[in-house]
Amino acid sequence: YKKMVKICCIGAGYVGGPTMAVIALKCPDVEVAVVDISVPRITAWNSDQLPIYEPGLDDVVKQCRGKNLFFSTDVEKHVCEADIVFVSVNTPTKTRGLGAGKAADLTYWESAARMIADVSKSDKIVVEKSTVPVKTAEAIEKILMHNSKGINFQILSNPEFLAEGTAIQDLFKPDRVLIGGRETPGGQKAIKALKDVYAHWVPEENIITTNLWSAELSKLAANAFLAQRISSVNAMSALCEATGANVSQVSYAVGKDTRIGAKFLNASVGFGGSCFQKDILNLVYICECNGLPEVAEYWKQVIKINDYQKTRFVNRVVASMFNTVSNKKIAILGFAFKKDTGDTRETPAIDVCKGLLGDKALLSIYDPQVTEDQIQRDLSMKKFDWDHPLHLQPMSPTTVKQVGVVWDAYAATKDAHGVCILTEWDEFKTLDFQRIYDNMQKPAFVFDGRNVVDSDKLREIGFIVYSIGKPLDAWLKDMPALV
Template sequence: MVKICCIGAGYVGGPTMAMIAYKCPDVKVVVVDISTARINAWNSDHLPIFEPGLDEVVKACRDKNLFFSSDVEAHVADAEIIFVSVNTPTKTRGLGAGKAADLTYWESAARMIADVSKSDKIVVEKSTVPVKTAEAIERILTHNSGGINFQILSNPEFLAEGTAIEDLTSPERVLIGGRETPGGKKAIEALKAVYARWVPDDRIITMNLWSAELSKLAANAFLAQRISSMNAISALCEATGANVYEVAYAIGKDSRIGHRFLNASVGFGGSCFQKDILNLVYICECNGLAEVANYWRQVVHINEYQKSRFVNRVVSSMFNTVSGKKIAILGFAFKKDTGDTRETAAIDVCNGLVGDQALLSIYDPRVTEDQIRRDLALNKFDWDHPQHLMPSSPSATLKQVSVVMDAYQAAKGAHGICIMTEWDEFKTLDYQKIFNGMEKPAFVFDGRNVVNVEELRKIGFVVFSIGKPLDPWLKDLMAAA
């Protein structure tokens, strides 16, 4: 029986290892983590992350060939293939602060692997890491090996939250990068043999280590670039009366471009896009490529601009002040079908409105009140560091924020509604009922383009939708200003 161990039981490690165990019943898979609470959750009926289909996969093989344990060293020592899926947060201080990846957890994991290993190992980078990280890890392992042979592979993940199980079941591609040596090639074949149990051979792509590491950063940068490009166009659409949906449709019909990732919104979020682009910026700067660094930095700048533009639109539309006004925030997760709030656009929008003394009533079907309050109390990039897992202190509790159980409660007595996540339920709400219970004029600011703008305007709402022609009310307001 092949023995696999994954260090890190988070959004990547847990689902990926569950799928390997599910597809390879003769492979023993153990997921380890120093967080006992997280491991206990993986062993319970309430998994620590929400992902459609994940429960069924985990429960089908848990305690058979899939195990979750906090006994990290014992299972690392026993494994033949070790996936490392630990945090690589953005540094908040020191050299490269605000851009560079902090590899503290990776280095610690490498040293631990070297310390406990009694047999040869294949060590697989599963975390998203800067180019040349494998070289640094290789040096640590080699200098502490005690005669043990370690082969380093890069196997970046390409999961989209909300469809992770679908992505794992039928991946578009699996990248495996390794050294172009006999030992490296043998290690690549060993890992390829695991994936080949269910992934077609033509979708398993092998390459050198540095290409695999850079491919992940480049892929996320390109996807984020598409979103920022459409968001930049959305601002122009609003200024000219064009409709960003129609523009995106026309662009997407060009086979060279395609239709995916052309949806304008209040801004992209998630754990990867901003972090990976800033990491890419830092790597470019370190290699003397200032122009390239500035190019990619602009993708993040447009994303920040889109969020601040949305806040400014809310405030300017409501007579240039939201002080003391109740604003309903519908959705807090960074996208639908996940409870993940990392870098969600809702954080910046909420903080912007609170800064103007608005009273917020927040509803999200998958995000807890504790999580929302913790996120609103954290500084930039702190979410990816250990303190993010700690309860927020009483002083961090925002008095201007309430968290409620449904959209109707959030909107009752509100002056405006901001739709921040594209949950399907927001498309089918009884907006007439909501309108009846709101202050007038009643505003809807659709940051995800989920509502039928014309239907809401017939009800009586003043509606702003990203990249759509402005509401006559807003046009008149701008003209008067």
């Protein structure tokens, strides 16, 4: 019997930081160390300016930091001391070699596993927190066993279901906690140990235990289903525009069916975020490797519709502005992949901006949480490069000259020909659109990629308005786009 359980988490990112902070808060009898190879990230976690923006996070960190929550770059020391090691490093899509553009790149995972094997002097439970391909635990087990010097490692899969923007809420009251482990006595004992941690605040009936492969695959499946809902409603949005149906009304009517449910049915310019595309590509790759091309094709379509939705949006913008945006100022309101986060990974704004830049537009971008550096980096980066730790690479020297970043929606829209709303930040709903209209070129366009503005009100002011999946203005009907 040990007095205090020690937990170490490798990877102090969007998942590692918030999950460990909440464990520390809810388990005063557990000591939690979050470690990372990135010095700036750890420095930020130890400062007043946390490296990620997440409502409620500051408060949780302040309550525990220095008591039972520690952030450190001394990876080996904390791994060595821990009873339970969470691994929540990034698992990007491979950019080269076998499976490039699809398969998960497990380089970071493998190096973490080898390091754990190297420095361990006592038995440990190693927990997959990152989203990994099904069967990864087997590979990790092999690495640990072959290097273990007689130490006993138990592998668990404990995928994280939090959503950015609501991470703290999600962690406080998870729909479920999923723990997968080996069906051996040792495996069951490890499951019990991790369950005891979550049982500090999660009701027993919400903690699901399964075998390893079910747990790993459930995370990929959950993300695929979620993304599929968005692609389904977005596919409908195109048909709505063509027929005069209103996608909000359709979503509402469809979502009232309790078998379908009302959540996550908003049409938009497309889904983003670090996970959906990466995890579906990974799922597709796994299906192909297992000789299931039909299943692979099925899930691939979710991504194709998402790409189509972004292209469609750009085409609408360009077509309605007389088929050219060359040298026109376009205001971009919102760059993060959704509201209440500063995260821009795979945000649809990147593809939309690149599309408009391709047509020689001049962009003026405003997002309440994203820095200019980040935006410039995102717009000059190649596809799939984003998740290979940027903070470990030198800053890209090229800034995109057609892009300006400003700190205010009014500055962004001043003298603009058009406004594209790409993130559903609450503050965009209460902007003074009369003021914006007065300061814009005419005709003045608003392209609402998130259906946040009241299009009727804006039309009264004089704007030409495009809202995804809503009946089209006479203007837009007269400007047929390739959509």
